[in-house]
Amino acid sequence: MTVRPGTRRVDETAPESAPEAPPTDQARAVLDVLLRGTGSDFLVLTDRRLRIPRAGSTAARLAERPSGELAGMSLIAAFGSVALDGVAREAIERRTPRQGEVRLGRLGRRVYQVDALPLRAEGLLMVLHDVTNVRRVEQVRRDFIANISHELRTPLSSIKLIAETLSGGAVDDLVTARDFAGQIEREVDHLAQLVDELLELSMIESGEVQLHIEPTPPPEIVTSVVERMRPLADRNRIRLEELPRPGGSDSMARAAADTARLEQALVNLVHNAIKFSRPEGAVRVGWELRPGQVRFSVRDEGIGIPASHLPRIFERFYKVDRSRARASDVPGSELRTGSAGLGLAIVRHIAEAHNGSVGVESDEGVGSTFWIDIPAA
Ligand code: ADP
Numbered sequence: 524m525t526v527r528p529g530t531r532r533v534d535e536t537a538p539e540s541a542p543e544a545p546p547t548d549q550a551r552a553v554l555d556v557l558l559r560g561t562g563s564d565f566l567v568l569t570d571r572r573l574r575i576p577r578a579g580s581t582a583a584r585l586a587e588r589p590s591g592e593l594a595g596m597s598l599i600a601a602f603g604s605v606a607l608d609g610v611a612r613e614a615i616e617r618r619t620p621r622q623g624e625v626r627l628g629r630l631g632r633r634v635y636q637v638d639a640l641p642l643r644a645e646g647l648l649m650v651l652h653d654v655t656n657v658r659r660v661e662q663v664r665r666d667f668i669a670n671i672s673h674e675l676r677t678p679l680s681s682i683k684l685i686a687e688t689l690s691g692g693a694v695d696d697l698v699t700a701r702d703f704a705g706q707i708e709r710e711v712d713h714l715a716q717l718v719d720e721l722l723e724l725s726m727i728e729s730g731e732v733q734l735h736i737e738p739t740p741p742p743e744i745v746t747s748v749v750e751r752m753r754p755l756a757d758r759n760r761i762r763l764e765e766l767p768r769p770g771g772s773d774s775m776a777r778a779a780a781d782t783a784r785l786e787q788a789l790v791n792l793v794h795n796a797i798k799f800s801r802p803e804g805a806v807r808v809g810w811e812l813r814p815g816q817v818r819f820s821v822r823d824e825g826i827g828i829p830a831s832h833l834p835r836i837f838e839r840f841y842k843v844d845r846s847r848a849r850a851s852d853v854p855g856s857e858l859r860t861g862s863a864g865l866g867l868a869i870v871r872h873i874a875e876a877h878n879g880s881v882g883v884e885s886d887e888g889v890g891s892t893f894w895i896d897i898p899a900a
Contacts, residue, residue, distance in 0.1 A: 525760075526761060528676050533791055536743075545888075547594060550565055555579070556862065557579075557767075558570075558578065558579030558581075559579040559580055564580065564652050564653065565579060565585070566648060566649065566651070567598070567648075567649040567651065568648060569611060569646050569647045570645060570646040571609065571645045571646055572597075573594060573598045573612065573647070574596065574597050574598075575594060575598060575601055575717065576595075576646075578593040578594055578601075579674055582601075582651075585633070586601045586602050587629065588601070591857070599693060604625050604627055604631075605624070605626065606623060606624075606626070606889065607623075607625045607765050609623070609625035609789075610622070610639050610649075611647055612637050613639070613896045614640070614647055615647060619641065620640045621638075621639045622636070622637065622638055622639075623637045623639075623899060624636055624637070632655070632720055633655045634653070634655045634658045635654065635655075635763075636651070636654050637650070637652075638650040646781070666840075667839075670787040670839075670861050675714070675717070678710040678711075678713045681706065682707055682711070683878035685703045685707055685710075688703065689703055689895070702725075703850065716863075717763050717863050719840040720863060720866070724839060724865055724868055727869065727872040727873060727876060732784070732876065733779050733782060734781040734878040735780075735875065736781055736801075737776050737780070737781075737782070738778070738779060738900030739779075739780045739785075739900070741776060742810070743782070743827050744778070744780065744782060744785055744808055745765055745808050745809065746765065747782075747786055748789040748790055748793060749765050749808055751786070751788060752794070755794070756793075756806065757782055759797050759800075759802070760802040760803055761800050761803075761805070761806055762803070762804070762806070763797075763806050763808070764805060764807045764808070765807070765808055765809065765820075766808065766809025766810075766820075767809075768809075768810075769811055773811070773812040774818075776817055777817075777899065778817040778897045778898070778899060779897065779898045780877060780897050782875075785819070785873065787868040787873065788873040788874065788895055789808065789819055789821065789895070791867070792865045792893045793877065795866060795893070796821050798862075799823065799825040799826050799891070800826075801824070801825065805823075805826050806821065806822070806823060806824075807823075808820070808822075808825045812899065813839055813896065815899055816899055817896070817898075818895070819894060819897065820892055820893065820895075821892070821894075822891050822892040823891055824889070824890040825891065826888065826889050826893055827887040827889050828843055828887065828889050828891055829843065830887075831897075833883060833885060837867045837870070837871040838868060838879060839868035839869075840864040840865065841866040841868075842862060842863075848889075865874070867881075867893075870893075870895065874895045874896070877898065878898055879898060880895075881893070881894065881896075882894050
């Protein structure tokens with residue numbers, strides 16, 4: 524290799540101990556970009572005493588202060604996080620990179636993974652990576668497994684108890700044995716219903732269900748749902764009625780609906796309305812035209828839902844109180860008593876798959892009205 528006079532070989536560059544060159548314009552521009560952050564990630568520079576020499580807009584937003592104000596503040600004063608300060612302090616004291624997870628932002632709602640990297644000269648470079656969504660998904664998965672386990676445990680323990688009682692001698696008493704067999708059958712039905720609902724929900728949630736959307740006259744849907752649910756309503760001594768149809772030009776309205784899916788959602792609502800009604804109560808199914816939407820509604824005069832539960836009622840596995848349903852008082856009512864709190868979650872997902880939405884109004888002791896808004900065709 525020939526080295527021309529005046530040129531330096533790469534390995535002859537400044538030795539480790541040389542003072543750092545002042546940042547070039549380009550290096551400063553790069554630092555500015557990095558300090559500004561990417562939206563979910565951002566950098567914070569601190570000096571040896573954990574003061575912030577300058578900060579980007581993302582850091583400032585998270586600290587809820589103007590970026591100018593952040594410069595010169597201590598890390599703890601700027602972000603108010605003892606955990607963040609702890610990670611930084613350890614990295615400075617041990618002169619090695621440290622990692623941690625901290626909550627920042629308003630009410631500590633956002634979770635950040637922090638890498639605190641000691642700089643050769645002095646101070647720290649802290650890289651903060653937003654993991655809020657990852658942690659949220661993990662929490663949802665944990666809750667989901669806990670809920671399913673809880674829902675499975677009750678019928679499984681009953682079946683085990685019945686089997687033990689039978690094998691302990693009850694099998695010889697024909698009447699008791701037949702009664703127990705009936706109980707096992709009911710518990711197995713609950714389990715099968717739970718599995719069906721879970722499969723249904725997971726298919727709709729994952730977008731695997733292809734909707735066949737067609738312009739559909741709303742009365743067709745309402746009449747079909749009422750006819751399908753009439754036998755169940757009769758057996759439970761509930762008056763099931765269609766609300767008077769809108770007249771005039773509204774009668775020409777069409778909903779952009781997958782008829783089978785939308786009917787299934789309304790059947791779930793009518794089923795609940797019957798389940799939570801008192802005998803001789805009325806359940807009314809209807810529709811109306813709203814701007815750009817067709818609203819299908821199911822109104823009952825049942826026990827209602829306490830206001831504190833309403834915001835969460837469409838979440839999967841959410842139940843107000845298992846003992847409130849009256850289905851078990853009515854022999855042969857054929858209502859699903861093994862409720863797992865999935866019915867309304869399915870309704871919401873069906874509505875959302877249509878680009879629609881759901882809603883509820885309820886007065887405890889007076890009744891509830893559930894509705895599904897579907898885009899008009
Ligand atoms: P479940 O399978 O338990 O019926 P849903 O998701 O269909 O689950 O309903 C969730 C909860 O909402 C029910 O457990 C019940 O407490 C309440 N609920 C639903 N519909 C009604 C209604 N029409 N009247 C009163 N409470 C209702």
